[in-house]
Amino acid sequence: MKKSIAILAGDGIGPEVMAQAVKALRGIEQRFGHQFILREAWVGGAAWERYGGHFPLETQSICEGVDAILFGSVGGPISEQTYEKWKDCERNSILRIRQHFGFQVNMRPIRSYPSLKHPLGWMHVDLLCIRELLGDVYFGDHRLDVIDGIRVASDAMVYDEKSITTAAYAAFDAARGRRKKVTSVDKANVLACSRLWREIATEVSMHYPDVHLEHMLVDNCAMQLIRNPSSFDVLLMPNMFGDILTDEASVLAGSLGMLPSASLNSEGLGLYEPSSGSAPDIAGKGIANPIGQILSVAMMLEYSFGMHEEALIVREAVEKCLEVGYRTPDIASLDDRKRAVTTEELGNQMYKIVMNED
C-alpha cells in the first residue's frame, strides 16, 4: 500500500520521539512492502522561528494533501510562555489544527503492562478515553477586563448538542467492540453544559441497548480512576475534564510518555500524537520516552490505513521491549533493578523487533 503522512515533530522532545516513531514506521514499510511518503513540516515554536507563525500556510497545505498526520508536541517552558515565540503557541497550532480539520473526537487508550512495576502496585488497566475536542472553555470567549478598577477574567464554557452527540456516538461504538460499558463524566450538579452533556449521553445510549451507561461526576471520577481503574471500560469526557483526567490516568500506564492518541474527523482523516506535551525539562537530554509516539503510529496504521496486522506488530514490539527490560528513565525509576536506556536505544530495539531481527 502507498500512503502519505505529514510529519509534524514540533518542539522540545517532539523531534526526539518522532525520530524513533519514524524508525518503527520504516520497519513496517520494509517488512510489509508498503510505501510511506513522509512529508515533514514545521509547527509550534519551531515554525515561529522559520515562518513567524505557529501553524504556517506551508504546513497547512502539506496537512491538507496527506492520508494522515503524525504530530509530536508543541510549546516552550512554562516560565517562558510570555515570550513571543511561545505566546499562545498551543492555541495557535494544535488547537487551530484540530479546528481547521474538524478533529472532534480524541481517543486515548490506556493500559497497564505486567512487566512494568507500578507506583500504586500493579493493577490490570485497559480503558479507552474518548474526549470531545472542539468545545468547552478552550474555544469559548476568553476575556480579561478591568471592571470598577478590579481585574476580572472569564472563559466561556460552551457546548452544543451536535458536538456532544458526535463524541457520544464514538464512545458507544467503541464500547460495542470492547466490554460494553460507557462512563460519561460531567459536573451536572453545577454546570449547564454538563446537564446537556448528560441528557445527550442518555439519548444516544437508547440506540445501544447492549451497552451499559453510567454517569459519574468528574470529582468522583478523578478518585475512582486511582482507586478502582479496572471498573472502567470507555470514558466519555468533555474537553477540559478529558484533558486533565487522561493525564491523571497516564500514571496507570507508568508514565505520561507511554500514551498515544488519535483524533479523527467525520471524513476519516486522523491526527496521531502522544498525550504529553513538549516536556522542556527533559528536552535535548535523549531520555524522553518514545513509546507514546510509537504507539500513535500503531493507531495510525489501524485507524487511517486499516493495517491491523502491522499495528499489532508495533504494539507487540512495545510489549517485548518492556519485557526484555528496555526502559527510559521515567519508567526505569519505577523499578530500581532496571538500567535506564536512551530514547534512541529504545527506538533501535523497537526497530529490530519490528523487523524481526531480534
Ligand code: NAD
Ligand atoms: P508535559 O506533558 O510536556 O510534561 C509533564 C511532565 O511529564 C514533565 O515532567 C515531563 O518531563 C514528563 N514527560 C512528558 N512526556 C514525557 C516523555 N515522553 N518521556 C518522559 N517524560 C515525559 O507538560 P508541561 O510541562 O505542563 O508542558 C510543557 C509544554 O508542552 C507547554 O508549553 C505546554 O503548553 C505544552 N503542551 C503541548 C501539548 C501538545 O503539543 N499537544 C500538550 C500538553 C502541553
